[in-house]
Amino acid sequence: MWDKLNAHHESVAARRFETLFDGGRAEDFSVRVGDMLFDYSKTNIDAEGRALLIELLERADVAGRREAMFSGAPINETEGRAVLHTALRNINGEPVTVDGQDVMPGVRETLERMEAFAADVREGRFTGQGGRITDVVNIGIGGSDLGPAMATLALAPYHDGPRCHFVSNVDPADIAGVLRGCDPATTLVIVASKTFTTIETMTNARTAKAWMSETVSEPAAQFAALSTAADKTADFGIAPERVFGFEDWVGGRYSMWGPIGLSLMIAIGPRAFRQFLAGGAEMDRHFRAADWSENMPALLALVGIWHNQVCGHATRAVLPYDNRLSRLPAYLQQLEMESNGKRVSMDGAELSVQSGPIVWGEPGTNGQHAFYQLIHQGTRVVPCEFLVAARGAEDDLHHQHQLLVANCLAQSEALMKGRTLDEARAKVADKFSGDELERQASHRVFPGNRPSTTLAYPELDPATLGRIIALYEHRVFVEGAVLGINSYDQWGVELGKELATGLQPVVEGRESTDGKDGSTAGLVNFLRQSGM
Numbered sequence: 108m109w110d111k112l113n114a115h116h117e118s119v120a121a122r123r124f125e126t127l128f129d130g131g132r133a134e135d136f137s138v139r140v141g142d143m144l145f146d147y148s149k150t151n152i153d154a155e156g157r158a159l160l161i162e163l164l165e166r167a168d169v170a171g172r173r174e175a176m177f178s179g180a181p182i183n184e185t186e187g188r189a190v191l192h193t194a195l196r197n198i199n200g201e202p203v204t205v206d207g208q209d210v211m212p213g214v215r216e217t218l219e220r221m222e223a224f225a226a227d228v229r230e231g232r233f234t235g236q237g238g239r240i241t242d243v244v245n246i247g248i249g250g251s252d253l254g255p256a257m258a259t260l261a262l263a264p265y266h267d268g269p270r271c272h273f274v275s276n277v278d279p280a281d282i283a284g285v286l287r288g289c290d291p292a293t294t295l296v297i298v299a300s301k302t303f304t305t306i307e308t309m310t311n312a313r314t315a316k317a318w319m320s321e322t323v324s325e326p327a328a329q330f331a332a333l334s335t336a337a338d339k340t341a342d343f344g345i346a347p348e349r350v351f352g353f354e355d356w357v358g359g360r361y362s363m364w365g366p367i368g369l370s371l372m373i374a375i376g377p378r379a380f381r382q383f384l385a386g387g388a389e390m391d392r393h394f395r396a397a398d399w400s401e402n403m404p405a406l407l408a409l410v411g412i413w414h415n416q417v418c419g420h421a422t423r424a425v426l427p428y429d430n431r432l433s434r435l436p437a438y439l440q441q442l443e444m445e446s447n448g449k450r451v452s453m454d455g456a457e458l459s460v461q462s463g464p465i466v467w468g469e470p471g472t473n474g475q476h477a478f479y480q481l482i483h484q485g486t487r488v489v490p491c492e493f494l495v496a497a498r499g500a501e502d503d504l505h506h507q508h509q510l511l512v513a514n515c516l517a518q519s520e521a522l523m524k525g526r527t528l529d530e531a532r533a534k535v536a537d538k539f540s541g542d543e544l545e546r547q548a549s550h551r552v553f554p555g556n557r558p559s560t561t562l563a564y565p566e567l568d569p570a571t572l573g574r575i576i577a578l579y580e581h582r583v584f585v586e587g588a589v590l591g592i593n594s595y596d597q598w599g600v601e602l603g604k605e606l607a608t609g610l611q612p613v614v615e616g617r618e619s620t621d622g623k624d625g626s627t628a629g630l631v632n633f634l635r636q637s638g639m
């Protein structure tokens with residue numbers, strides 16, 4: 108199948124895809140879910156290419172795998188686990204069984220407990236030892252941080268609860284900076300860790316407890332925990348009524364829909380949180396029911412596969428023209444790269460094509476004044492993924508929002524059309540002539556023919572954010588299924604963790620650097636001599 112796709116790519120690689128626009132292309136190469144539009148017409152994918160890409164999905168039995176996921180089969184084969192983050196947002200849906208047991212009653216009960224607690228915090232029934240809660244500090248890392256931090260920022264206009272802060276890094280600068288602005292007597296600390304063993308999180312949690320115990324008599328009373336490890340939360344001293352558990356069928360980077368979303372729920376309220384869940388569930392229904400040719404997550408995945416595995420573009424840029432999505436690229440880095448950054452397929456054999464792409468990005472228009480130079484004129488092609496809303500939350504500044512939208516659309520147009528040498532000459536012909544005109548003009552040429560997609564939606568409300576995040580989750584699923592890899596484990600993070608544990612006594616000077624490589628030993632010695 109890859110051969111067929113590669114042959115097709117070779118046959119179309121030289122053409123300019125702007126010539127494909129024949130009046131119907133924009134409609135034919137875009138898809139809607141409710142009031143959200145995904146436009147992939149500014150790519151070199153034509154009807155034949157799309158048909159071949161869809162054949163890829165059929166050959167990999169992505170439909171069968173999709174049903175296996177939604178129905179609770181253990182598709183995370185290396186860990187023997189189901190993958191059921193979709194159950195967390197299936198609040199009004201069908202039963203979902205794992206090992207013959209319907210998990211939905213438990214999901215609903217936990218959601219209701221979270222809602223009761225969030226309401227108590229927001230409405231002042233749960234207080235700190237110095238009064239009403241003014242600040243919530245979520246301590247977590249990776250999937251226990253990026254999702255709620257990204258979403259709390261994204262939904263800032265809906266934020267009517269206490270201030271929310273996120274501490275993730277073991278660098279003491281992170282927690283010190285946050286705690287400096289909080290009053291221990293009115294702060295709620297949420298320790299978010301699926302395993303409750305992650306060294307960064309547990310270290311920061313102990314630091315927060317010590318900080319709180321300097322002021323309040325019962326620090327643990329102002330702690331809540333989000334974890335699958337009830338025994339460990341109890342050992343930390345957190346009472347069971349403030350522990351919100353979940354099961355191992357929720358992967359860390361897919362977990363913001365359940366207890367890991369508690370800080371978001373406290374920020375925006377249980378009602379808006381349910382709208383976020385409903386948006387995710389809407390995308391799930393679409394993903395399960397729509398034909399591949401009309402299926403937004405599948406098409407987003409196929410565009411990704413076309414650009415990465417077929418065209419050979421190693422990276423993709425995520426460019427939200429929506430400043431409140433400024434953490435989306437970081438969130439997607441974990442979602443996509445921890446899921447599909449794998450070199451072997453499910454059966455352990457090496458992949459015959461590239462693994463998932465390198466994902467990066469920043470909000471527009473900021474990026475335009477920084478790295479877009481390379482995107483437009485560098486030697487490498489970087490497929491770009493734009494996101495843009497019709498309206499912002501600032502009604503009185505709508506004209507400014509329209510300027511933002513104009514910039515977004517201008518970028519995808521510029522990437523596609525570029526600027527020819529003749530056009531570049533015309534731009535500077537009044538200033539230069541002869542050889543100097545040629546030299547100056549060549550710097551002003553834009554090759555164009557650079558692909559991009561645009562996801563457009565009316566406004567960034569909770570339901571829309573839910574649809575966007577579920578869209579990307581399913582994209583990752585489809586890309587992983589086509590590559591034949593397990594998107595739900597993350598063995599690649601283990602080695603560094605093990606070595607860090609071994610290096611700690613060396614760094615502290617309790618053990619020698621004997622046995623370490625010359626570079627590592629040299630760096631330890633330098634840092635120790637430099638005051639570490």
Ligand SMILES: O=P(O)(O)OC[C@H]1O[C@H](O)[C@H](O)[C@@H](O)[C@@H]1O
Nearest residue numbers: 249250251300301302305359600
């Ligand atoms: O939630 P935790 O168990 O603390 O895990 C936090 C994070 O750390 C790990 O190293 C994994 O790479 C991530 O997938 C995970 O989200």
